[in-house]
Amino acid sequence: MQGEAAKPLRVSLGDRSYPIIFAADGLAGFADSLSRVISPRRVAVVTNRRVARRYWRRVKSGLEKRGYSPIQCLVPDGEPAKTLTVAEEVIGRLIEARLDRDSAVIALGGGVVGDLAGFVAAVFLRGVPYVQVPTTLLAQVDSAVGGKTGVNHRLGKNLIGSFYQPRLVYSDIETLRTLPKRELRAGMAEVIKCGVIRDADLFGRLEKQMPRILAVDAGALVPVIRRACQLKAAVVAADELESGVRAILNFGHTFGHAIEALTEYRKYKHGEAVGIGMIMAGRISARLGLCSADAPARILDLVLAAGLPTKPPQFGRRAWERAVVADKKRRGKEIRFVGVRRIGRCEIVQISVKELLDTLDLEGRSI
Ligand SMILES: NC(=O)c1ccc[n+]([C@@H]2O[C@H](COP(=O)([O-])OP(=O)(O)OC[C@H]3O[C@@H](n4cnc5c(N)ncnc54)[C@H](O)[C@@H]3O)[C@@H](O)[C@H]2O)c1
């Protein structure tokens, strides 16, 4: 892959800076890229069966050819892997395989594997180096960039974790060809979000090229992934520990998280809930007078074009209120709502949950 669209990015965090490589070689060049940041040593590849079936052999032989000694740590598929119990099992495997401070962890998989493996790397021997090889669109544009790692607690998602930056992100678009379309669409919601919050050009590109992008046409998709990473990297560099501006990455997530909770994390993928959440947030922004009606209309059309659901599930006002208040990003009774000014610009508005729901006017059925 050549040209501007394939140029590596650098996440600038002082001595914790790291590159994001964009590849289209089915992971053939991974070991080579790895050797530029971490010299050959013992490495643990955390992955799951679904991903390993497709990519393990190639990754293993590439690593061995370059002089690494890889071991495989299989974890369950999907969200159930993000627990302290599984983290402890992985750590047990690392101890048995005699990994030490000079070893490294490689996360090969989607956001679940990335969050779990990053967390293990952060706590094992008080921290060993790790790299991300994201194989879902969501992981490539979102979870693999930014250094948030962690697992779930039975009382809530992502409640246990740490900020811990990888040494390298190796993002290979070819891996997205084996990804179920529903997963691809769900990841697209986070890309749309990037367009809304910071980049009108990206949003326009998505409006024009969505069918090609969903077909994993490299010419259309790689620049989009790169742009989304660039944006997230810039926001993270400005606010690594999420105390200020990084909150705009939560656009669409107040209601997105509420929708996931209301439907008990069963009905919607995270990205699907965020798609609906962005439509709701756009409408509220227009009603609050932050933007014209054109912005929410374009958001709706683009979410629809991505093949994502657009209608909020039907729940009463009390249920919405409970779900919004329970979202951990609230501050007291006020919440930090990310509103749209126009496509490409968002801002944080302090608003009470009551006002938010009044504006949403659930009972009036006007959403
Ligand atoms: N750390 C962060 O900043 C951050 C940000 C957003 C989301 N997340 C977390 O990310 C997780 C969701 O990640 P996800 O959407 O990637 O889900 P996931 O990791 O569960 O992957 C989705 C499904 O696709 C499969 N899969 C992965 N790659 C594949 C491939 N190339 N081919 C075929 N199948 C493949 C997985 O096995 C899984 O079944 C959540 O736990 C969420 O909390 C973290």
Ligand SMILES: [Zn+2]
């Ligand atoms: Zn998200």
